[in-house]
Amino acid sequence: MTGALLTAEGLDLHFGAIPALVDVAIGVAEGEVVAIVGESGSGKTTLLRVLSGQMAPDAGTVRWLGQDVHAMGEAARRRLMRTDWGFVHQNPRDGLRLNVSAGGNVGERLMAVGARHYGNIRAQALEWLAKVEVDAARIDDLPRTFSGGMQQRLQIARTLVTRPRLVFMDEPTGGLDVSVQARLLDLIRGLSRELGLSVLIVTHDIAAARLLADRILVMRRGRVVEQGLTDRVLDDPQHPYTQLLVSSVLAA
Amino acid sequence: MNAPLAGYNFAYLDEATKRMLRRTILKAVAVPGHQIPFGAREMPLPYGWGTGGIQVTAAILGPADTLKVIDQGADDTTNAISIRRFFTRVAGVATTERTEEATIIQTRHRIPEAALREDQILVYQVPQPEPLSKLEPRRAETKRLHALADYGLMHVRLYEDIARLGHIAKAYDYPVMVNGRYLMSPSPIPAFDNPKMHRMAALQLFGAGREKRIYAIPPYTEVRSLDFEDHPFRPIRAPQACALCGSRESYLDEVITDDRGGRVFVCSDTDYCGTRVAAQKGVA
Numbered sequence A: 001m002t003g004a005l006l007t008a009e010g011l012d013l014h015f016g017a018i019p020a021l022v023d024v025a026i027g028v029a030e031g032e033v034v035a036i037v038g039e040s041g042s043g044k045t046t047l048l049r050v051l052s053g054q055m056a057p058d059a060g061t062v063r064w065l066g067q068d069v070h071a072m073g074e075a076a077r078r079r080l081m082r083t084d085w086g087f088v089h090q091n092p093r094d095g096l097r098l099n100v101s102a103g104g105n106v107g108e109r110l111m112a113v114g115a116r117h118y119g120n121i122r123a124q125a126l127e128w129l130a131k132v133e134v135d136a137a138r139i140d141d142l143p144r145t146f147s148g149g150m151q152q153r154l155q156i157a158r159t160l161v162t163r164p165r166l167v168f169m170d171e172p173t174g175g176l177d178v179s180v181q182a183r184l185l186d187l188i189r190g191l192s193r194e195l196g197l198s199v200l201i202v203t204h205d206i207a208a209a210r211l212l213a214d215r216i217l218v219m220r221r222g223r224v225v226e227q228g229l230t231d232r233v234l235d236d237p238q239h240p241y242t243q244l245l246v247s248s249v250l251a252a
Numbered sequence B: 001m002n003a004p005l006a007g008y009n010f011a012y013l014d015e016a017t018k019r020m021l022r023r024t025i026l027k028a029v030a031v032p033g034h035q036i037p038f039g040a041r042e043m044p045l046p047y048g049w050g051t052g053g054i055q056v057t058a059a060i061l062g063p064a065d066t067l068k069v070i071d072q073g074a075d076d077t078t079n080a081i082s083i084r085r086f087f088t089r090v091a092g093v094a095t096t097e098r099t100e101e102a103t104i105i106q107t108r109h110r111i112p113e114a115a116l117r118e119d120q121i122l123v124y125q126v127p128q129p130e131p132l133s134k135l136e137p138r139r140a141e142t143k144r145l146h147a148l149a150d151y152g153l154m155h156v157r158l159y160e161d162i163a164r165l166g167h168i169a170k171a172y173d174y175p176v177m178v179n180g181r182y183l184m185s186p187s188p189i190p191a192f193d194n195p196k197m198h199r200m201a202a203l204q205l206f207g208a209g210r211e212k213r214i215y216a217i218p219p220y221t222e223v224r225s226l227d228f229e230d231h232p233f234r235p236i237r238a239p240q241a242c243a244l245c246g247s248r249e250s251y252l253d254e255v256i257t258d259d260r261g262g263r264v265f266v267c268s269d270t271d272y273c274g275t276r277v278a279a280q281k282g283v284a
C-alpha cells in the first residue's frame, strides 16, 4: 500500500495447537488509525506483540519503513521502541514506573534519547501533563496516588512525549468506567490528529473503533476475517462473524 | 622483606586462582568500566571485610611491592590493620602508611588526597558493583541495559532527586560514565573523590567479593560524574579547614571531641594530614 509505515505479510504463530495468528497481513499508513477488533482469544494482543517486535512469528515478515523488524538487532529494535514507536498497555502498571513521580515518568523517554537539561525536561513534562489533562500540581506525585483514568493518561503522555510516529495500544480503555473511557477516547483522537500519529489500537469496543479508526480489522481465531474502511465494515459487514459483532453491539 | 608464613602459597591464593583472577583483571582493563564475573574463592575474612579487594590485591601482588591499606581514609582502623597484617603474614611484603611509598593501595571509602602515579595501583573494595541495582533488581535486565548503553533510568533517578530536593542527593557511590561507554559504581567513596578518578595516572581496579565481579579503569581514562547541564555535578566537602593541618582542599571527617557535643573537622586522609602537620612543624 502507498505511504505505508508498517507492513506485515504471511504472519503465522501457534501456541502448541492454538492458532494465534494465521496468514495475517496488515499495513498502517502515515497518520492512519487502525483498529483491531475481535472476541477474546482471537489473537489481537499476539498480533500487536509480533508487529512491535516483542515476539517472533513462526512465519511471515514485519517491516518498518521497509526494514525487517525481526531481523534487526535488539539494540536497533529497542531504539525504535523509544523513538519512532510507542506502546500503551492495557494495564497502566505495565507501562508506568509506579515508584517514580509523574514528571519522571514523562521525562524518562526524553532522558533515554539523550535529554540532559533538567529545566527543559521538566517544562516538557508540564506541557504533556496539560495535554492529557493532569493537573500540573501533581507533577511530583507518584502515579500510585492517581486514579485509573489518570494513570492511563499519564501513560499516554509518557509515550507521546518523544513524538513517536506509530503508537501501539492494547485496549487502552479496558478496565475503566464508561464515562472515563469516553474522555480518554476523545483525548486519544485529539492527540493522534494533532500530532499526525499512526495508531494501531486493539479494542473490544466497536463504538470506540467507530469513533477513532480510519480502518478496521476483524480477527477471529487468529485470522483476519474482514478489513476495510471503518464505516464500510460497520455499516455493511460482509463476513457473518462481523455481522454478529455489529448486531450484538446494536442489540446491547 | 619478612619471610611469608609457611604452609601458604605466596599471597594466600593458589597459582591457578591467581591466574584466573589476572585473566579477569586483563579483561576488565580491556573494557573500562565493564563488570567481569569471576569465580570468587572463599577468603579467611567475612564478606564486607573487603574480600573482593583482597583477592584482586593477592592476584597482582609481587614480593617487591609495598602495600598500603586504607579504610575511611585512615590506615589505623581495625579493617585496614587486619588486611595489612594478613598480607604481611601470607606474602611477607613491606607495608606502609605513606601514599607516595606504596606501589599498591587497597582502599575502602576513599581515594588518597595525594595525586597517584603511573607506578601505583589503586584497588577498591566494592560491596555492590551494579550501579543500576536499586533501579532494576533483575540481573539479566541490567546486563542488557549495559549492553545497549541504555542509561536513561539512572538519569530518571537524578531527576527525581532534583524534583524532590532541589539537588542531586547522592553524596556517596555517585555514578560515573567510564570512557563514554559504561555506567559504573565508583564504590562508596564520597562524590568529592569522583574527579580524582578522571584521567588518573594510576591503574584503578575494583573487586566485589560477594557479587563476584571485577572492573577497572586504565590509566588516563575519562571518568565523568552523571549530571544535568543546568545541575552540574559538584564535589562537596564541609566548608571548614582541617583542625590539625588547616587544609581547605581535603575531604574532612567530623569528629566528636567530648560528650558535651564538641566537634571538630579533620582530614579523613590521615597520611595527607600527618605529612602536612610534620612539614609545618619542620618549618616552625
Ligand SMILES: Nc1ncnc2c1ncn2[C@@H]1O[C@H](COP(=O)(O)OP(=O)(O)OP(=O)(O)O)[C@@H](O)[C@H]1O
Pocket (backbone or CB within 6 Å): A015, A018, A019, A020, A038, A039, A040, A041, A042, A043, A044, A045, A046, A047
Ligand atoms: N504466551 C502464550 N502461551 C500460550 N498461549 C498463548 C500465549 N499468549 C496467547 N496465547 C493464546 O493465543 C490465543 C490468542 O491470544 P491473545 O492474547 O492474542 O488474544 P486476544 O485477542 O488479545 O484476547 P483478549 O481479548 O482476551 O485480550 C489465545 O488462545 C491465547 O490463549
Ligand SMILES: [Mg+2]
Pocket (backbone or CB within 6 Å): A044, A045, A046
Ligand atoms: Mg489481548
Ligand SMILES: [Zn+2]
Pocket (backbone or CB within 6 Å): B242, B243, B244, B245, B246, B247, B250, B266, B267, B272, B273, B274, B276
Ligand atoms: Zn588535615
